[in-house]
Amino acid sequence: MVKFTEKERSTIRAIWEKVNIDEVGPDALARVLIVYPWTERYFGTFGDIFTASAVLNNDKVRAHGKVVLKALDEAVKNVDNIKKTYAYLSRLHYEVFHVDPDNFRLLADCITIAIACKVKSALDPQVQATWKKFLSAVVDAMNSQYY
């Protein structure tokens, strides 16, 4: 099980406090769709997501970005139990959405970049290291029900 020190917990909380879910969620998801275009295949019902400007103006992308970051909030609130917290989500993405689990890592990278753009120097190297440790635990948890 992943162990977080007190310092790591407060680092994660401190960065998360700076994150506006309604802003960073849509930004991160838009980045995934634009930087890794094959991910568009998972959003067939979202309408036009085939150009960068379409993605950036798409209401469903915006809404879903917020949903994803709200789920990340659950992980922040349950750092000692991310695997259990995400078991349902993992099963859902595996059995219902058939999402290739490599994509969770891509989304994690885009979330980090979106946060870097927003908080800039607050994401210093040590903070980035802690944040990545947290996101790796999240990505692992999302992978956990895939067999």
Add this chain to the structure above:
Amino acid sequence: MVEWSEQERTIITSIFASLDYEDIGPKALSRCLIVYPWTQRYFGAFGNLYNAEAIKTNPNIAAHGIKVLHGLDRAVKNMDNIKATYAELSVLHSEKLHVDPDNFKLLSDCLTIVIAAKMGSSFTPEIQATWQKFLAVVVSALGRQYH
């Protein structure tokens, strides 16, 4: 062979034109050593790398970071021929320095975060896509001579 649109060339050259290599180079390399500590193994002769502060203030790391950025500058000036431009560097990293080529991706990720933190919201999803395309070509060229 990699094709670059006019727009992509402009994006890459203007990002590099805005960079202070003496600032960004050290930041990217030290971030890599802090976020991915196993990479420190390649810098045994560089002196004190025992903690984040030591890494951030180590003059050998700073000098090497600047060198790396100047190396990237050569790729920017030879975007249609990155593979050939980097052939010698690839041989050097493979045969002399014995660097695991996975690490090129780690350094490129850290450089991306540094650029994102610098540019903030100007590091749009489309710019990120072009930037990552450029770095992917660089990383591939660096790994090319490994057998």
